[in-house]
Amino acid sequence: MEFLPAIEYQAGNITVPENQPRQPQSLQDLLRFTVEASSMGQESATSHLVGPMDEDRRQFLEQTLRSMTVDIVEVLSKAIEVLKRASSLSTEDDPTECEEAFQEIMDHVDNIDNANDFHKIGGFCIFQPCLNSVHSGLRWRAADLLAELTQNNPYCQQKVLEAKLMPVLISLLNSDLNEQVRIKSLYALSTLIRECKEALEEFRQNDGFSALLKALQSGVDKLKIKASFLISSLNQAWVKNELHRLGFVQEFVNLISEEVNPCTEHLLSALLNLVTSHEASQVECRGTKLELRETLSRLIERLGPKEEYKEVCEYARQLSLILFEGDEVDK
Known part of the structure; x- marks a missing residue:
């Protein structure tokens, strides 16, 4: 028995057979495609190598497909x-x-x-x-x-x-x-x-900003890093006013002046964000009592040659440029 060839349509340079089944897009599709193709009982050019799917294998594939569908x-x-x-759990309950x-x-x-x-x-x-x-x-x-x-x-x-x-x-x-x-x-x-x-x-x-300040003062590195990361993302003028009012500038400067640690980079980034376009914070940072000029100079001088402190030094330089017109960069 002979079969007529499938009707084909031209789409640009692509020949698209009519009734072409949707191609599998995932493993689930592939399994479903396999099961459906087997059930049609159609023979292919490789039928002499691969016989029809037996019932056990068909059930196995269907179960696999169901197990993958959540x-x-x-x-x-x-x-x-x-x-x-x-x-309802008490302290004794698991x-x-x-x-x-x-x-x-x-x-x-x-x-x-x-x-x-x-x-x-x-x-x-x-x-x-x-x-x-x-x-x-x-x-x-x-x-x-x-x-x-x-x-x-x-x-x-x-x-x-x-x-x-x-x-x-x-x-x-x-x-x-x-x-x-x-x-x-x-x-x-x-x-x-x-x-x-x-x-x-x-x-x-x-009073969330007070809680944020307390997190900075906690002595827990992860809290200090997360608090600094959050402050680095807040650019609103009213937020900076609030942070300045609560004493964040002095807290950042105090923490930055400590020995370099995993928090230093994030603290510098947060302070940089706070002083950017905020005059009151800049004025406080320039106060001689805070000794921020000396702290930035020391960071740049000691850490500049070390690749692992590249970000720390970059933030220190940017702060120096904003606050002290780059004095520390030229030393």
């Missing part, structure tokens, strides 16, 4: 149900199941659509009890999840504000006894207020 909403919903029980539920959620909400779905299916109900849990592992994981949800996500930023979670995070940053909880709370606050004017204003109203 219902993310169902996964998130199950994790939420587990975390709803967090408020929080492992809840900690694993947090990890299950974190595995999916890096996708912004999944993050938004997490809120829409009621996921935000877990935050108040988990942020106030007696278990520090649940407190920091809740803050970490908030940071992931609000990272470059205006929808979730707004929903966090509506849920009144900002004051809770500031309180944790200020006074929680667990270092990891304070670090993750600052991380969540940073992602929440960045590029969100409403969140930044609420941060001010809840």
